[in-house]
């Protein structure tokens with residue numbers, strides 16, 4: 527294992543931030559993240575978990591600062607499993623740390639969304 531990261535987000539507070547800041551959702555998330563496989567906008571809980579996933583990846587990389595939100599993308603594999611796609615500065619940092627693969631788990635319940643990331 528080359529790194530591990532964890533993060534939580536308060537779903538209601540995250541939803542309020544998205545409502546009050548036009549364009550924030552598009553700054554944080556790629557079009558594929560914003561819309562699920564059905565094409566409908568994802569629930570706030572799922573978006574909060576994806577935000578936590580990006581923060582968890584940043585922790586795996588040592589929270590270097592300057593990461594671009596779209597450079598860490600949560601894709602959805604057939605069957606619904608979330609998978610990470612890392613590009614740009616984040617990918618360059620990962621390569622420098624010898625990271626070649628990422629594992630991600632998401633959860634959301636009540637008002638909490640959380641992500642755990644393992645880099646190897």
Ligand SMILES: CC(C)(COP(=O)(O)OP(=O)(O)OC[C@H]1O[C@@H](n2cnc3c(N)ncnc32)[C@H](O)[C@@H]1OP(=O)(O)O)[C@@H](O)C(=O)NCCC(=O)NCCS
Pocket residue numbers: 532533534580581584585586587588589590591592593594595596597598
């Ligand atoms: C440093 C940072 C990770 C702290 O996260 P936070 O959401 O403010 O706070 P959290 O409660 O989730 O995490 C705090 C814990 O992070 C850990 N942490 C601090 N610096 C860290 C680092 N450089 N690397 C990994 N973990 C770190 C610590 O254990 C800390 O707890 P402690 O102070 O009790 O020891 C955060 O400020 C940060 O830089 N995030 C990255 C932002 C970013 O690049 N986003 C784009 C992602 S694509």
